[in-house]
Amino acid sequence: MSRLAFRAAAALVGVALLAAYLTAALFVADALRFLWAVRPDLPVLLALLAAVAVGSASLSYRIGTAQVLASLEGDRVPRERAPDLHRRVDALAARMEVDRPTLYVTDARTPNAFAVGGSGRSGGGKAGGMVVDRSLFRLLTARELEAIVAHELAHLEGNDGFAVAMADGVGRTVVGIATVIALPALLALSGLATASAWIRGRPGDRSGPFARLHRALSEALFAGFVLATLLTRSRSRRQEFAADDRAAEVTGDPIALARALRRIERATDPTWPFAPRSTHGRTEDPAERWLSTHPSTDERVERLRRRAESQGPTRRIPAGPSGRTTGRGRSPR
Known part of the structure; x- marks a missing residue:
């Protein structure tokens, strides 16, 4: 096939693809316009969207919880x-x-x-x-296990799992609605980028202006998803601190919880160079810290140490995996 014939065939393919993408974009846009035309009043619409978001998140949480408990029945x-x-x-x-x-x-x-x-x-x-x-x-030890139990009871007391599930579900719903609204533009830009590449005789080229606009819009939607995830994880970390405080309050022994956290950290840290990263392991990567559901053990132990010092003489907190102690005080009696 001559170069001229190839360019003509590629142009035809590009026009056909553009027509298909634009048809799909117009179909979605018409559907969205119809839904907007028959919408209820704005306050009612917002209430319905909120009810759908909360209801779906609640149902998902309850089904997931029931499945977990059913799987544990034998234990x-x-x-x-x-x-x-x-x-x-x-x-x-x-x-x-x-x-x-x-x-x-x-x-x-x-x-x-x-x-x-x-x-x-x-x-x-x-x-x-x-x-x-x-x-x-x-x-x-018995006191350390009691502190861990109190920490988990604090999560149940505050319905923390349900609260995080709600925040996560609402955030994902908002991003999902934004994605649906942006879908016609995404389809149109994708069609223009693809058709432009074919018409120029470079089917795999995605460096044109339409491709850049498509990437920018896609990245903005993905950023919204990441932001919703970060907000949910941030709430989860605050709940861990709150559960630590509640456990220390109920047991009256912040150091027992601090010692338990240290023991668990040491037991879960890799003991050989090629071991997989522990969920309790330390990381200097900010992204990993932001996406973590738990604050670092160092942060939690330091807060518990300060709480114990404010209550009076404290026991010595065991050293971390590096061998460094995190607080001063008396040795365990």
Whole structure:
């Protein structure tokens, strides 16, 4: 095929692609105009959108929670198997605004504990569950395990999982609506960029002005998604600090929680150069810190150390993986 024939064929393909993209863009735009024309009053519309966002996020959270609890059903811990743990949970739950959760014990790859569900007292909902990895019974002392339990009960007390799910669901809904509104422009710009490349005889070229505009709009929408994620993760980190404070308040022993956090950090840090990065590992990458659901152990231990010092003489906080201690005080008695 001669160069002239190739250019003519490429131009025809470009025109056909442009027609297809613009037809799709016009179809979507017409659908959006129809929906806008039959919309209710703006306050009603905003209320409906908010209800859809909250309702979908709530349904997703409740289904996910039910699935997690169902998968853990075989790991329930009866009272006769762990009477001391049950007694501590009973005592802590009685002091906090939370129904007693169902206890589960699992064998995970790393020492961990987490809460599932809510307090059970908001709207008459069902009490949640608390999952404890079996290794924590060997790793932590009784006071340290009690502090971890209090921390997880604080998450249930504040319905933290539900709050984060709501924030995440609403943020994703807003970005999704913005994407739908921008869809006609995205289709049109994509068609113009593709058709322009074919007409110029460079089908793979995406350096033209239409391609740049398409990338800019796509990146703006992606930035909105990232911003919503960052806001949700920031809220999650604040909840961790709040749960630390509540656990220290209920147990009266901030250092027990600090020691537990240090022990868990040491147990989950890689012990050989090619080990995968631990979820508790330290990082200097700002992006990783911003996207983390938990603040660093150093930050949490330092806050607990200051709280203990404000309460009076404190015990010594164990050194981190680097061997550096994070606070001064008396040795454990």
